[in-house]
Amino acid sequence: xxxQLDILPDRAAQIGRAGEGGxxxxxxxxxxxxxxxxxxxxxxxxxxxxxxxYPIADxxxxxxxxxxxxxxxxxxxxxxxxxxxxxxxxxxTDLQEMDIIYGGEKKLERALRDLIERHQPKAAFVYATxxxxxxxxxxxxxxxxxxxxxxxxxxxxxxxxxxxxxxxxYRAACESVLKLIGTGDTSKVTKRSINLxxxxxxxxxxxxxxxxxxxxxxEVVATITGDGRVDDIRRCHGAGLNLVxxxxxxxxxxxxxxxxxxxxxxxxxxxGIEDMAAALYETAAHFEDPAIMDRARExxxxxxxxxxxxxxEYRRDLAGKRAAVYVGGAFKAFSxxxxxxxxxxxTVVVGTQTGDAADYEQLREMCDPxxxxxxxxxxxxxxxxxxxxxxxxxxxGVKERPIAYKLGxxxxxxxxxRKEALAGFVGMVNFAREVHASxxxxxxxxxxxxxxxxxxxxxxxx
Amino acid sequence: MLNGTTADQSVERTNLRINAVKTCQPIGAMxxxxxxxxxxxxSHGSQxxxxxxxxxxxxxxxxxxxxxxxxxTEGASVFGGLANLTQALKNIFSIYNPExxxxxxxxxxxxIGDDIPTxxxxxxxxxxxxxxxxVIHTNTPSFVGSHVTGFANMVTSTLKYLAAEPTGETKDQxxxxxxxxxxxxxRETKRIADLMGVKTVMLPDTSGVLDGPLxxxxxxxxxxxxxxxxxxxxxxxxxxxxxxxxASNPAADWLEAKQQVPAAHLELPIGVGATxxxxxxxxAYAPEGKVPEALxxxxxxxxxxxxxxxxxxxxxxxxxxxxPDHVIAMVKFLIELGAKPVYVITGSPGNHYERRVHExxxxxxxxxxxxxxxxxxxxxxxxxxAPVDLLIGNTYGKYLARVENTPFVRFGFPILDRxxxxxxxxxxxxGGIRLVELMLNALLDHKDRTCAEEWFELVQ
Numbered sequence: 001x002x003x004q005l006d007i008l009p010d011r012a013a014q015i016g017r018a019g020e021g022g023x024x025x026x027x028x029x030x031x032x033x034x035x036x037x038x039x040x041x042x043x044x045x046x047x048x049x050x051x052x053x054y055p056i057a058d059x060x061x062x063x064x065x066x067x068x069x070x071x072x073x074x075x076x077x078x079x080x081x082x083x084x085x086x087x088x089x090x091x092x093t094d095l096q097e098m099d100i101i102y103g104g105e106k107k108l109e110r111a112l113r114d115l116i117e118r119h120q121p122k123a124a125f126v127y128a129t130x131x132x133x134x135x136x137x138x139x140x141x142x143x144x145x146x147x148x149x150x151x152x153x154x155x156x157x158x159x160x161x162x163x164x165x166x167x168x169x170y171r172a173a174c175e176s177v178l179k180l181i182g183t184g185d186t187s188k189v190t191k192r193s194i195n196l197x198x199x200x201x202x203x204x205x206x207x208x209x210x211x212x213x214x215x216x217x218x219e220v221v222a223t224i225t226g227d228g229r230v231d232d233i234r235r236c237h238g239a240g241l242n243l244v245x246x247x248x249x250x251x252x253x254x255x256x257x258x259x260x261x262x263x264x265x266x267x268x269x270x271x272g273i274e275d276m277a278a279a280l281y282e283t284a285a286h287f288e289d290p291a292i293m294d295r296a297r298e299x300x301x302x303x304x305x306x307x308x309x310x311x312x313e314y315r316r317d318l319a320g321k322r323a324a325v326y327v328g329g330a331f332k333a334f335s336x337x338x339x340x341x342x343x344x345x346x347t348v349v350v351g352t353q354t355g356d357a358a359d360y361e362q363l364r365e366m367c368d369p370x371x372x373x374x375x376x377x378x379x380x381x382x383x384x385x386x387x388x389x390x391x392x393x394x395x396x397g398v399k400e401r402p403i404a405y406k407l408g409x410x411x412x413x414x415x416x417x418r419k420e421a422l423a424g425f426v427g428m429v430n431f432a433r434e435v436h437a438s439x440x441x442x443x444x445x446x447x448x449x450x451x452x453x454x455x456x457x458x459x460x461x462x
Numbered sequence: 463m464l465n466g467t468t469a470d471q472s473v474e475r476t477n478l479r480i481n482a483v484k485t486c487q488p489i490g491a492m493x494x495x496x497x498x499x500x501x502x503x504x505s506h507g508s509q510x511x512x513x514x515x516x517x518x519x520x521x522x523x524x525x526x527x528x529x530x531x532x533x534x535t536e537g538a539s540v541f542g543g544l545a546n547l548t549q550a551l552k553n554i555f556s557i558y559n560p561e562x563x564x565x566x567x568x569x570x571x572x573x574i575g576d577d578i579p580t581x582x583x584x585x586x587x588x589x590x591x592x593x594x595x596x597v598i599h600t601n602t603p604s605f606v607g608s609h610v611t612g613f614a615n616m617v618t619s620t621l622k623y624l625a626a627e628p629t630g631e632t633k634d635q636x637x638x639x640x641x642x643x644x645x646x647x648x649r650e651t652k653r654i655a656d657l658m659g660v661k662t663v664m665l666p667d668t669s670g671v672l673d674g675p676l677x678x679x680x681x682x683x684x685x686x687x688x689x690x691x692x693x694x695x696x697x698x699x700x701x702x703x704x705x706x707x708x709a710s711n712p713a714a715d716w717l718e719a720k721q722q723v724p725a726a727h728l729e730l731p732i733g734v735g736a737t738x739x740x741x742x743x744x745x746a747y748a749p750e751g752k753v754p755e756a757l758x759x760x761x762x763x764x765x766x767x768x769x770x771x772x773x774x775x776x777x778x779x780x781x782x783x784x785x786p787d788h789v790i791a792m793v794k795f796l797i798e799l800g801a802k803p804v805y806v807i808t809g810s811p812g813n814h815y816e817r818r819v820h821e822x823x824x825x826x827x828x829x830x831x832x833x834x835x836x837x838x839x840x841x842x843x844x845x846x847x848a849p850v851d852l853l854i855g856n857t858y859g860k861y862l863a864r865v866e867n868t869p870f871v872r873f874g875f876p877i878l879d880r881x882x883x884x885x886x887x888x889x890x891x892x893g894g895i896r897l898v899e900l901m902l903n904a905l906l907d908h909k910d911r912t913c914a915e916e917w918f919e920l921v922q
Contacts (some may be wrong), residue, residue, distance in 0.1 A: 402524055
């Protein structure tokens, strides 16, 4: 790759370009631990478990460790609940020096008993942090004791921060959820039913998507974990199909449910018109019921009729604008590339935190030649790519937002801090509106980059 | 619902923190390190810590925040972090090229027992650290103290590394340790010293780092931050003014004990009296030994504003939550306003805090509840038992404010949902004016929204 960008030499294997070298180009190396010393945008195992599990709203979530891990994850995700708000509190054992020396098991047990008595949750999740892995507290044993005494499932989450990447945290979360599944009564679950895996109800997205399936006549048994409920999860092994939205976090759970309960799963996406419609049609096709398929078509037709005029309006302004995408999982990246295309925008930089080699191969195939494809990036790289490609929009998370703005680039948060539902058909309009608002904001007229672009245009014209 | 707190206090909690008013040491160290020019903060631990601290600071400042991590793996956790830190230093200097790297530890590397100076020494011998580049470190175990402790540790360690060799010749300058405050506060603290004609070196100084302009470029090392060359001269200064017992005294005390630079221990200059104390301390070193008219006028404006509106503060019951230095200063200011701080908590541990707040409040509000190592859950219980007229705290106070329908002013760290704190100071006479405005708006907006029609007034 002959390019002018300074990148860490060891990072070269994690950066590629679409359309260069064809199939002879070596696969992007992914799934690696971040290089020591890089300004990585990645988090840890604990983070992975915590973001996945915490939307289960009627469960108790307690972080066993020093205060930081609980403090930084206190209600940060914007996951919404239609009922219990217990999960939005921050419970921690706040381990102190003496606990590190003598162990924190007793403290944890007392904390759990106290909280369970006071809040009567349906289940409790106990998150391990780095320190627990070192001092050797036996979470399994404590959870077992408390569970027996209090009569609710108390589930340890093996989320010691250093034991891998965020992806390993997702897996640990799935393992804990698996302990709940299969413990409920499925006699009332209908045959034509699904579970939604890997949608977290950010800005109410689970509610949007759920309504489509219900209009098709498909029962939604459990939403895992957006607006999640313990009792739904306990009986979700009765469902006919699992739909996996966030493949990175929930494929493991889907596979295990296939093995243990024979439930088929499909990896789908609710972002963008094409992907959302495909998800509905695939579900209808799975149940081999023409009536469901008819209703799916009806849903798609009605929804499209409602949104297309608005989308066409936004598209007029956005056509030809360039976008950089840097998100957590590859599946979301696929959806965003497609969604941006439906707004006639070009994705010129695309990267993820947790994609694997196959994901990057697929991105390479999807994207136009010359598109920069990157695994586990850092601010300097991202800034350089954005400037090189002169992008108009950056789609990313909290740490990328101010960098984009400093460069004079519009931004759309497609992560924890999105404030409007971006999933489903209505989500596409919201997405288009957000992108439009940011890309077309008058503030960019005051930015040197844009000003010089205007000057260059003038020069060409004269 | 969000209102999960009960007024019942029968449960004595010793094993559990609910809705903390603190976080862990490393983030304070990271913030302090960002106030050194050309510095890359480095987190020696799992990559999650670094990511969380950067996200949290980004949410508070709405600015890019850089830091690197040792990216601990299971192997590093068993065999120690030597290889990770050495590799990290090599990579940091070869690609990000900072002037200085400020390493802080995490609970993980503390418990493993990594000896940072030895690792750095070996890294230097191996050529991982280029000639002329600096690496400093501090220990920030997350299970001791709070983010304020981490801040204090990083500032003190910076001096231990860089202000170790005095020339013996006293320089015509004062050291200022500003406390764990906003860039705007640091800017204002310096401006007041400038007005007094006193030359200062402030450490750390995040103005110009975390309140940068949009200029179309992304700068990893913005213009601001204390220059390393200036830090080196701090052992030669006439004196050190430490603003805040918890965040600033340790650094000033070290300079006094080891470099014979006398320390003046002040509280954060919030309100009239505390700002007067700061100005008085500066005056002793001011070339003309007097307070300039411009500053007298600023003071006069603050006092004028308070006199205009004091009736709205009289005997108002106020709850204050936050970092110990901030809370102590705010309590003093509230007393000046004629308000009654009735619940005064900090999440950080520290006996000085309780002693000092009792000293301030015992004569005026003898039954005030004052507590260190407390949390929002407990404060919420108190508010349910006997409500307050105004709540002052960081962003997390909004849960209590909503449930109890209490006027709320955001103050301290972090503020994740409003802007302004980066730009407008709370310190100095001007800072006092802003705080009075914020508190009055909160009280009067609440009254306008909730009072009966016949009490709805046009003029206040």
